[in-house]
Amino acid sequence: MIELIDITKTFDAANTSHDALIDVTLTIEDGDIFGIIGISGAGKSTLARCINLLERPSAGTIRIDDVDITNFTGRDLLDLRSSIGMIFQDFSLFSQRTVLQNVMFPLEIRGDSRQHCRARAYELLEVVGLVEKANSYPSQLSGGQQQRVSIARALANDPKIILCDEATSALDTLTTNSILDLLRQINRDLGVTIVVITHSMSVVRKICNKVAVLDQGRVIELGTTEEIFDDPQNAVTSELIGEVIIRG
Amino acid sequence: MADSMSFFSDFIARYGSLLIQGTIATLIMTFVSSALAYLLGTPLGILLMMSAPNSLKPNRTLYSVLGWIVNIGRSIPFIILMVALIPLSRLIMGTSLGVAGAITPLVIASTPFVARLIENSLQEVPSGVIEAAQSYGASTFQIIWKVLLSEALPSIARSIPITVITIFSYTAIAGVVGAGGLGDIAVRYGYHRYQTDVMVATIIIMIFLIQVIQTLGNIAVRRIDKR
Numbered sequence: 001m002i003e004l005i006d007i008t009k010t011f012d013a014a015n016t017s018h019d020a021l022i023d024v025t026l027t028i029e030d031g032d033i034f035g036i037i038g039i040s041g042a043g044k045s046t047l048a049r050c051i052n053l054l055e056r057p058s059a060g061t062i063r064i065d066d067v068d069i070t071n072f073t074g075r076d077l078l079d080l081r082s083s084i085g086m087i088f089q090d091f092s093l094f095s096q097r098t099v100l101q102n103v104m105f106p107l108e109i110r111g112d113s114r115q116h117c118r119a120r121a122y123e124l125l126e127v128v129g130l131v132e133k134a135n136s137y138p139s140q141l142s143g144g145q146q147q148r149v150s151i152a153r154a155l156a157n158d159p160k161i162i163l164c165d166e167a168t169s170a171l172d173t174l175t176t177n178s179i180l181d182l183l184r185q186i187n188r189d190l191g192v193t194i195v196v197i198t199h200s201m202s203v204v205r206k207i208c209n210k211v212a213v214l215d216q217g218r219v220i221e222l223g224t225t226e227e228i229f230d231d232p233q234n235a236v237t238s239e240l241i242g243e244v245i246i247r248g
Numbered sequence: 249m250a251d252s253m254s255f256f257s258d259f260i261a262r263y264g265s266l267l268i269q270g271t272i273a274t275l276i277m278t279f280v281s282s283a284l285a286y287l288l289g290t291p292l293g294i295l296l297m298m299s300a301p302n303s304l305k306p307n308r309t310l311y312s313v314l315g316w317i318v319n320i321g322r323s324i325p326f327i328i329l330m331v332a333l334i335p336l337s338r339l340i341m342g343t344s345l346g347v348a349g350a351i352t353p354l355v356i357a358s359t360p361f362v363a364r365l366i367e368n369s370l371q372e373v374p375s376g377v378i379e380a381a382q383s384y385g386a387s388t389f390q391i392i393w394k395v396l397l398s399e400a401l402p403s404i405a406r407s408i409p410i411t412v413i414t415i416f417s418y419t420a421i422a423g424v425v426g427a428g429g430l431g432d433i434a435v436r437y438g439y440h441r442y443q444t445d446v447m448v449a450t451i452i453i454m455i456f457l458i459q460v461i462q463t464l465g466n467i468a469v470r471r472i473d474k475r
Contacts, residue, residue, distance in 0.1 A: 052383055054379060054382060054383060077385075078385040078386075078387060079385060080385070081382065081383055081384065081385035082384055082385030083385075084383070085384075086380070086383040086384075088376055088379075088380060090374075090376050092374070092376040092377050092379065092380035093377075093380075094377060094395065094398070094399060095377075095399060095474055095475045096398050096399050096401060096402070096472075096474050096475075097398070105381070105384060105394070106384040106385070108394070109381075109384060109385065109386045109387070109390045109394065110385070137474040137475075139474060139475050150380075153384075156384075157384070157385075163383075
């Protein structure tokens with residue numbers, strides 16, 4: 001269970017400061033596929049990055065499984081991060097490493113034996129259906145294949161949580177669907193909690209069971225996906241849903 | 249025909265060993281200095297990259313001081329640096345003359361250059377890739393070693409011929425101040441004695457060596473770069 005309590009994040013520039021998140025409170029239960037949706041600049045990526053402390057909140061508390069992680073540093077911080085997988089819009093694969101070596105990376109930095117890293121990486125490539133590409137380099141793969149590799153990499157440490165930051169925004173509809181299917185399968189089969197950052201309501205509708213709508217750093221709506229779709233309380237939410245209807 | 253043949257054999261008989269020795273001296277100065285410059289310049293470049301504002305370990309003081317040292321090193325023309333460093337060279341190598349005497353100033357002149365090249369190469373690594381490594385719990389050292397250097401390797405490899413060729417041209421200047429090598433031969437014979445043939449020979453050798461260095465560099469980059 002991930003509990004975000006009164007999270008505020010302020011970015012200080014030279015003369016101005018900008019509130020990216022204001023008093024955000026929400027709870028993500030184990031096994032959820034939790035959508036965080038909003039337009040660009042709403043603060044959703046910042047919020048996701050607070051969960052693995054890539055961003056440190058300016059105020060508020062983050063608890064994961066009842067442990068307050070807000071002020072983790074040093075070894076605790078690195079261990080926390082290695083227990084949370086993350087995938088990115090631009091895949092962020094290591095271009096000089098093969099597919100197999102990319103998947104081995106999180107295990108390698110944990111200090112696992114080379115043999116174990118390899119065996120585990122092959123298992124994971126099996127899960128995402130890319131064993132035959134093990135010795136290819138990322139530049140030789142399509143966008144969808146690259147995202148599958150990064151999902152395999154995110155799974156390497158047996159995480160209980162995976163953060164997806166606009167994971168399908170760079171992909172076409174067909175590829176998006178296959179990636180979302182894969183995420184749903186991982187959620188179902190491995191019981192991994194998935195946090196989905198997106199600006200697309202159709203992504204939310206396809207895989208999320210719960211959703212928080214973020215606007216200008218505030219949670220303006222929170223509920224199950226059905227609730228939000230059936231009865232949006234906020235103009236911004238309606239607009240985001242409207243987009244789905246227009247696009248079909 | 250017979251005339252030109254005998255001209256060549258005469259020329260090689262008279263200057264062949266001189267040119268070979270000069271070439272060897274130039275190559276030793278170039279490659280030993282390049283290796284040492286990378287040995288010293290790489291950590292310096294890493295420190296510069298890491299301590300820069302908004303980087304992984306921002307440190308304004310360290311970044312300013314290092315940047316300042318590097319800029320000083322790069323702003324002094326080599327021929328002046330060479331003369332200024334004569335005492336230091338005597339201290340480190342025991343002499344300021346010959347190949348051994350040239351190494352100290354060559355390394356000191358090229359280390360800041362290498363540091364900047366390394367810094368630039370490391371900065372080219374996409375921040376998303378670094379963030380991905382952080383998100384998997386990589387320590388700073390692991391990020392430097394397993395991500396930054398590894399991802400920047402093609403760019404670093406591409407800059408190596410630039411450094412080697414720059415140092416190569418420095419060795420010619422060093423030649424003027426007693427270091428020996430092809431530059432020294434070109435100046436002594438070509439300039440002081442008006443022996444144009446010797447000078448032309450050194451130029452041909454230099455052009456050939458530079459072509460070889462650049463070609464080998466290009467082949468290496470093609471093998472390394474997986475992007």
